Amino acid sequence: MERLLEPERMIVVRVPWVDDRGETHVNRGFRVQFNQALGPCRGGFRFHPSMSLSVAKFLAFEQTLRNALSPYKIGGAAGGSDFDPKGKSDNEVMRFCQSFMHEIYRYLGIDKDLPSEEMGVGTREMGYLFGQYRRLAGHFQGSFTGPRIFWSGSSLRTEATGYSLVFFAQLLLADLNKDFKGIRCVVSGCGKIALHVLEKLIAYGALPVTVSDSKGYLVDEEGFDYDKIALLREIKTQQRSLMTQDYSKTYARAKYYDEAKPWNERCDVAFPCATQNEIDQSDAMNLVNSGCRILVEGSNMPCTPEAVDVLRKSNVLIAPAVAAGAGGVVAGEFELNHECNSVNWSPQDFESKLQEAIKQTYQRSLKAALDFGYSKESPEYLVHGAVISAFLTLAQAMTDQGCV
Numbered sequence: 001m002e003r004l005l006e007p008e009r010m011i012v013v014r015v016p017w018v019d020d021r022g023e024t025h026v027n028r029g030f031r032v033q034f035n036q037a038l039g040p041c042r043g044g045f046r047f048h049p050s051m052s053l054s055v056a057k058f059l060a061f062e063q064t065l066r067n068a069l070s071p072y073k074i075g076g077a078a079g080g081s082d083f084d085p086k087g088k089s090d091n092e093v094m095r096f097c098q099s100f101m102h103e104i105y106r107y108l109g110i111d112k113d114l115p116s117e118e119m120g121v122g123t124r125e126m127g128y129l130f131g132q133y134r135r136l137a138g139h140f141q142g143s144f145t146g147p148r149i150f151w152s153g154s155s156l157r158t159e160a161t162g163y164s165l166v167f168f169a170q171l172l173l174a175d176l177n178k179d180f181k182g183i184r185c186v187v188s189g190c191g192k193i194a195l196h197v198l199e200k201l202i203a204y205g206a207l208p209v210t211v212s213d214s215k216g217y218l219v220d221e222e223g224f225d226y227d228k229i230a231l232l233r234e235i236k237t238q239q240r241s242l243m244t245q246d247y248s249k250t251y252a253r254a255k256y257y258d259e260a261k262p263w264n265e266r267c268d269v270a271f272p273c274a275t276q277n278e279i280d281q282s283d284a285m286n287l288v289n290s291g292c293r294i295l296v297e298g299s300n301m302p303c304t305p306e307a308v309d310v311l312r313k314s315n316v317l318i319a320p321a322v323a324a325g326a327g328g329v330v331a332g333e334f335e336l337n338h339e340c341n342s343v344n345w346s347p348q349d350f351e352s353k354l355q356e357a358i359k360q361t362y363q364r365s366l367k368a369a370l371d372f373g374y375s376k377e378s379p380e381y382l383v384h385g386a387v388i389s390a391f392l393t394l395a396q397a398m399t400d401q402g403c404v
C-alpha cells in the first residue's frame with residue numbers, strides 16, 4: 001500500500017512565455033506519473049489557475065485507478081499548469097504551450113506517457129502541444145491530441161467522457177428496471193464533459209435542466225435541446241460567462257442564478273461535471289431534499305467527505321468517476337489502435353465500441369462489489385467495486401514485478 005500511494009515520478013517545471021505586449025510571464029508546469037506497473041502512462045493536462053502539484057497528484061491517482069479498471073493495460077498520470085487560458089489570445093496560448101512542451105517533452109512518448117484533454121485544455125491547446133512535441137521529439141508517434149488533427153475519422157475523443165457517463169448511468173438505471181425517459185437531471189459545468197452529457201441525455205429522452213460555471217447557474221425548466229446546446233457552446237467558446245444572460249435573452253423562460261449552485265433544483269439524477277469538491281455538505285443536503293436518487297461523478301472527486309456522508313446516509317446511489325468517466329481512456333486507446341487509424345470508423349461504430357467498453361467497466365465494478373460482500377442495497381457498491389477491481393489489478397502487477 002505504501003508503494004501504491006507514492007507517485008513514481010513528480011515533475012515540476014518553470015514555464016516562461018511572452019504575451020502579445022512583449023511582457024514576460026512565468027507559470028509552473030506539472031506532470032505526476034503515478035504508476036506504470038500496468039503499462040505506459042495516460043492522463044490529462046489541466047490548465048487552470050488553481051492547478052498545483054497537489055491537484056496533479058490527486059488527479060493522477062484517480063487516473064491510475066480509472067486506467068487499471070479499463071479494458072487496457074496502461075498506467076496513470078496527470079498534469080498541467082497554473083496558466084489560465086481564459087482571456088488569452090491564440091498566439092499567447094500557443095507560446096505558452098510551446099514553452100510548456102519544451103520543458104516536458106522528454107518525459108512523454110508512446111512508451112512513456114501520453115497526455116489528453118482535461119479542464120482548460122481542448123483541441124486548440126492539444127494541437128499546439130502536439131506540434132511542439134513533434135518538432136522536439138523528431139517523430140510523429142503518439143497521438144496525444146484529438147482526432148481532428150490526425151485523421152478525418154470520427155474517434156469522438158472529446159465527446160467520449162461525457163457520453164460514457166450517460167452510458168454508465170443507463171446501465172445502472174437498467175439494473176433498477178428504469179430508463180432515462182422523462183428523468184430530470186441537473187448538470188454542473190458547461191465545458192467538454194457537461195455539454196456532451198447534455199447531448200447524450202437528450203438522445204435518451206431525459207430532461208437535463210441546468211448548467212453552471214464558476215459564477216452561477218442557469219436553469220431551463222423546459223429542458224435543453226440540441227439548438228440550446230449549440231448556443232451554450234457558442235457562449236463558452238467565446239469565453240463569455242453564463243452570467244451575461246445571452247442564453248436567457250433567447251430563451252426567456254430560462255433563469256440565471258448568480259453565486260449559486262444547481263443542487264437545490266428538483267432532480268432524479270445529478271451529474272457534477274465542473275471541478276473537485278464542488279458538492280459540500282450543504283449542497284449534498286440540498287440534493288437529497290430536491291429528490292436526487294443517483295449521483296454520477298463527471299468531475300473527479302466532486303464531493304467533499306462530509307457530502308459523501310450525507311449522500312450515504314440518504315441512500316443516494318453513486319456512480320464513481322473512475323468507472324463512469326472511462327470514456328476518455330477508451331477513446332484514447334481506440335485512437336492509438338492500428339485498426340482505428342487505418343479503418344475510418346463511423347461515429348456509430350465508435351459509439352457502439354465505446355458502449356461495449358463501458359459495459360465491461362460497469363460489469364467489472366459490479367462483480368467486484370458483489371464478490372466482496374457489497375450488495376446493491378449499499379449506495380456506494382459501485383464505488384467499492386470499481387476501486388477494489390482496480391486495486392487488485394494494480395496490486396497483482398506490482399507484486400509480480402518485485403520491489404520496484
Ligand SMILES: NC(=O)c1ccc[n+]([C@@H]2O[C@H](COP(=O)([O-])OP(=O)(O)OC[C@H]3O[C@@H](n4cnc5c(N)ncnc54)[C@H](O)[C@@H]3O)[C@@H](O)[C@H]2O)c1
Pocket residue numbers: 044117118119120121161188189190191192193194212213214215236273274275276278297298299300321322324325326327328
Ligand atoms: N471522468 C473523467 O474521466 C474526466 C475526464 C476529463 C475531465 N474530467 C473532469 O471533468 C471536469 C470538467 O472537465 P472539462 O474537460 O469539461 O473541462 P472544461 O474546461 O471543458 O470545462 C469546465 C467547466 O466547468 C466550469 N467551472 C469551472 N469551475 C467551476 C466551478 N467552481 N463551479 C461551476 N463550474 C465551474 C467552467 O466554466 C467550464 O464550463 C473536471 O473536473 C475534470 O477533472 C473528468
